[in-house]
Amino acid sequence: xxxxxxxxxxxxxxxxxxxxxxxxxxxxxxxxxxxxxxxxxxxxxxxxxxxxxxxxxxxxxxxxxxxxxxxxxxxxxxxxxxxxxxxxxxxxxxxxxxxxxxxxxxxxxxxxxxxxxxxxxxxxxxxxxxxxxxxxxxxxxxxxxxxxxxxxxxxxxxxxxxxxxxxxxxxxxxxxxxxxxxxxxxxxxxxxxxxxxxxxxxxxxxxxxxxxxxxxxxxxxxxxxxxxxxx
Amino acid sequence: xxxxxxxxxxxxxxxxxxxxxxxxxxxxxxxxxxxxxxxxxxxxxxxxxxxxxxxxxxxxxxxxxxxxxxxxxxxxxxxxxxxxxxxxxxxxxxxxxxxxxxxxxxxxxxxxxxxxxxxxxxxxxxxxxxxxxxxxxxxxxxxxxxxxxxxxxxxxxxxxxxxxxxxxxxxxxxxxxxxxxxxxxxxxxxxxxxxxxxxxxxxxxxxxxxxxxxxxxxxxxxxxxxxxxxx
DNA sequence: CCAATACTTCGACCTCGCTCGAAGCATTCG
DNA sequence: CGAATGCTTCGAGCGAGGTCGAAGTATTGG
Numbered sequence: 198x199x200x201x202x203x204x205x206x207x208x209x210x211x212x213x214x215x216x217x218x219x220x221x222x223x224x225x226x227x228x229x230x231x232x233x234x235x236x237x238x239x240x241x242x243x244x245x246x247x248x249x250x251x252x253x254x255x256x257x258x259x260x261x262x263x264x265x266x267x268x269x270x271x272x273x274x275x276x277x278x279x280x281x282x283x284x285x286x287x288x289x290x291x292x293x294x295x296x297x298x299x300x301x302x303x304x305x306x307x308x309x310x311x312x313x314x315x316x317x318x319x320x321x322x323x324x325x326x327x328x329x330x331x332x333x334x335x336x337x338x339x340x341x342x343x344x345x346x347x348x349x350x351x352x353x354x355x356x357x358x359x360x361x362x363x364x365x366x367x368x369x370x371x372x373x374x375x376x377x378x379x380x381x382x383x384x385x386x387x388x389x390x391x392x393x394x395x396x397x398x399x400x401x402x403x404x405x406x407x408x409x410x411x412x413x414x415x416x417x418x419x420x421x422x423x424x425x426x427x428x
Numbered sequence: 429x430x431x432x433x434x435x436x437x438x439x440x441x442x443x444x445x446x447x448x449x450x451x452x453x454x455x456x457x458x459x460x461x462x463x464x465x466x467x468x469x470x471x472x473x474x475x476x477x478x479x480x481x482x483x484x485x486x487x488x489x490x491x492x493x494x495x496x497x498x499x500x501x502x503x504x505x506x507x508x509x510x511x512x513x514x515x516x517x518x519x520x521x522x523x524x525x526x527x528x529x530x531x532x533x534x535x536x537x538x539x540x541x542x543x544x545x546x547x548x549x550x551x552x553x554x555x556x557x558x559x560x561x562x563x564x565x566x567x568x569x570x571x572x573x574x575x576x577x578x579x580x581x582x583x584x585x586x587x588x589x590x591x592x593x594x595x596x597x598x599x600x601x602x603x604x605x606x607x608x609x610x611x612x613x614x615x616x617x618x619x620x621x622x623x624x625x626x627x628x629x630x631x632x633x634x635x636x637x638x639x640x641x642x643x644x645x646x647x648x649x650x651x652x653x654x655x656x657x658x659x
Numbered sequence: 660c661c662a663a664t665a666c667t668t669c670g671a672c673c674t675c676g677c678t679c680g681a682a683g684c685a686t687t688c689g
Numbered sequence: 690c691g692a693a694t695g696c697t698t699c700g701a702g703c704g705a706g707g708t709c710g711a712a713g714t715a716t717t718g719g
Contacts, residue, residue, distance in 0.1 A: 203518040204452065204511065209443035213707075217436035231666060244708055246667055256520070265665045265716040275517050280435065282513040286506050287434040289487070444677075462696060475678055477697055496686040496695045 210255055211283065215240045216248045219269075220257070224277055225406040226311035228261065228270040277311060303407035307399065310406075313386030314393070318410065318418070322389070323381045325422035334379060341385060352421055353396075354388050393417075441486055442514065446471045447479045450500075451488070455508055456637040457542035459492065459501040508542060534638035538630065541637075544617030545624070549641065549649070553620070554612045556653035565610060572616060583652055584627075585619050624648075 211217055215238040222237045223229060229237075235245030249269055252258040259272045271277050307318035314322070326332040331345030341349070346356045381389065393399045398414030410418065419426040442448055446469040453468045454460060460468075466476030480500055483489040490503045502508050538549035545553070557563045562576030572580065577587045612620065624630045629645030641649065650657040 204514045205443050205445045205448035207514050207518045208439045208441075208448065210439075212436050212440035212443040214436045215707080217439065221435065232664095240707090241709060242666065243668085243710080247707080250667085257517070267666070273520065275513075275520060279510075279513040279517045282506075282510040283435045283438050286488070286510045287438045289504065289506060446677085463694095466696095471677090472679055473696065474680080474698085478677085481697085498696070 223271050225309045228268040230266045307408050308406045313382050313390045319380035321424045359384050454502050456540045459499040461497045538639050539637040544613045544621045550611035552655045553653050590615050
């Protein structure tokens, strides 16, 4: 039973509040500079630098030098999945372990997860697509049906073009930490998310992974997926 | 971006080597006494007691008093999933973060995960069942086909009886940390595991979640699922 | 080339929490 | 009841590591 040392090293890295804030901030897949991360974590640049080099050395983060900036991002989706699973446990814990969290409601409603959507909105979309037979989600993959392909084409998403140039997982489920049910990830999830930004259906909320659904988006999602309009 | 404090509290608990060893030891779903956990973690009973009360307070573990013993087990499968996902990250990290791990190979080959099987053996079984159309695995569940029901009956597993008395997830996939592919969990996975022990196909390796495939098991698994025999 | 910006390294401080010895309950057993 | 076992509480020691000021190294821009 000697797995402990392995996982404790990783967990220790996530266990510091400053580092945990940095990792949370990076969960949407964007790359941020060391100074931005220092500010978000609430520590000085010196301290942030020390934290970031530890995270990079353990390969939880990857770094890219660009001019005088140094950009950090999560090293792999596996790291994001780990963070999501820790959040899932934190959510269920006793109240004193999860003090009120401003902005938490916005995150639960709709947010980005790497390049695709998550939260109630995303789970609703995935449910609708499955219910109408537009997609099939299996545990290690999934596919878009002919009907689904036409439906998505109506929204301006060309499934054929995506499939052609993609090596990555095409269409796969991703467990949503706030809803505990799967939403749509993979190339199709990313395309859907990108298209929603393009159509002005959703907008990023400053300094957060949360997104807000615009008035146009409310109608758009309602019409496209039969979700309850908000306005 | 204030999720940091939440996850850091949980991660800090896992970040101590002694606690991580205890949690690892409990990952097979068994309940162990405080003294056993103290020994496995390599600390004195006093120290273990302090660790265990912290883990219980955070609801990572649940405790049950029985006579003068106190039994601890993982509070929920969510905790186990979190530990698995941390292991998955630890596995991919740089070599200095994963020193040689005696018994690791045995764990990768075959082990228990709560009440079902995991590791190469389990992934092979799940693959075979899916390939032969005996089960269907979807992201949030799955089912046993008529052919699968007959096939499992041949092994002495009565799917009908299981389905009748089960409220829990009947048949669902579970991500394998060592193989990074799904294996079979839920009531069907548990029944398969129990039957394999019953038939003497597998045996527990002392003080470990790993199991060894017996000579009989090698033939049994080969015949039942078309896996490569080991002997 | 000098100033400004972005980031890192060094060093010192200081707190947090892991650790175990000793002592104290609770339960069981002879 | 008294001894043994299982576990917890208390208290003190001590080391690891987070923190920031000061100084040092890149890179950019005027």
